[in-house]
Amino acid sequence: MGKKDQQLHSRIKKDIIEKIESGYYRPGRLLPTEAEFCRIYEVSRTTIRTALQHLIMEGHIYRKQGKGTFVAKGKIKQTLSSSSLRYNDQLRAQSREPGIKVNECLETRADAKTAEKLGVEEGEPLYLVKRTRLADNEEIQYEIAYVRKDLVPELTEDSVKQSLYDTITANGHQLNRTEEQLKIVISDEEVSTHLNISAGAPCFQISTITFIGSEQAVEYSEAYFRGDRVEFVIEREY
């Protein structure tokens, strides 16, 4: 694709974003078809396709099989700076209904990577917990967590369906602090299947190590957030 085409699809993308932000195209509204957009902007199908593809990846619009392309609702906001607001409370504050599915909850042993993250020996018994979080029945977060079994012997599918942090404190620990890293990753099949997106779509990944009062790492997790549906909010005071 030539330089000129690239500039065109970006200009069309910006124009559609402006029309969404100004309310000309409202959330939930059916957008023109590709052919109609070609006529509106007097450009090729390839140019329109690229513009729409980028708008889909960024979550401004979405496609429904056999129905067309629609304007997306606002993104789910997740506050990063505060430790106080739990997932459920954050969602309810945005008038969205939180949900959770436990995909797996089983015993495993630490491999090289989890051993290093948790500061234990390889082969140490761990719980492996995989969960999907929903907002208004839409999958938005998929999380793979490893929990030290020696520190948290009492962990069940029921307890992690409620709260993993409550499960840890119910085992007699006080949460002290977390160290988190936020990256962009390209979703693989496991992540894309659980988030109901195309494999290869960009996602946020937050890796977290949770420390208890004794400064021992009790949990290591990797959470994947839909890049097209989630944005993070940070508030800083000076």
Next chain:
Amino acid sequence: MGKKDQQLHSRIKKDIIEKIESGYYRPGRLLPTEAEFCRIYEVSRTTIRTALQHLIMEGHIYRKQGKGTFVAKGKIKQTLSSSSLRYNDQLRAQSREPGIKVNECLETRADAKTAEKLGVEEGEPLYLVKRTRLADNEEIQYEIAYVRKDLVPELTEDSVKQSLYDTITANGHQLNRTEEQLKIVISDEEVSTHLNISAGAPCFQISTITFIGSEQAVEYSEAYFRGDRVEFVIEREY
């Protein structure tokens, strides 16, 4: 591409990441060619290409024109939770040399979007400042900032080359707080050109509104960070 192929390229991607993390492939090292990887893993060129493409997008490896594919150095870390560490200090703490280029510094007027963000009328005089930040001479952040000219009349290319926040305080204001939103965006030509990446590569976008003591919004900015070179660090206390 079939289901089987997809699972294969993800497994190869994971294997290469493990070999990088374990030190088998060290930072800066030339990796096998596509043809060699095909033989190593006994898979098709398409499968290898997809695995390498995802590894490049995530920043584990990078390609040098005509030289091959290399293992990337660790990502640049940016602390999100702290307000105290400036860009330059954060970089120096990672033994990286910070740099800044002023791409544009001119007077403009508020359009609908910036007027809404800054809480002013459309047409209000603003400064438009575009800057690129570097780490060890590599472009990692491109920032477009709008500053209210009535509040910050004294703003020059020289002053924003030093620090935009210092420029604001030198005009007699106290910084109070910021509201930031972090999203994944697909880079357009302007962003990709300044960050020296392919158009269409996923980037972080942080949009910031900066408030001064009077609770007036003095600045609105959109900063783009290379998704393959930057990760954010968050620390939370409980």
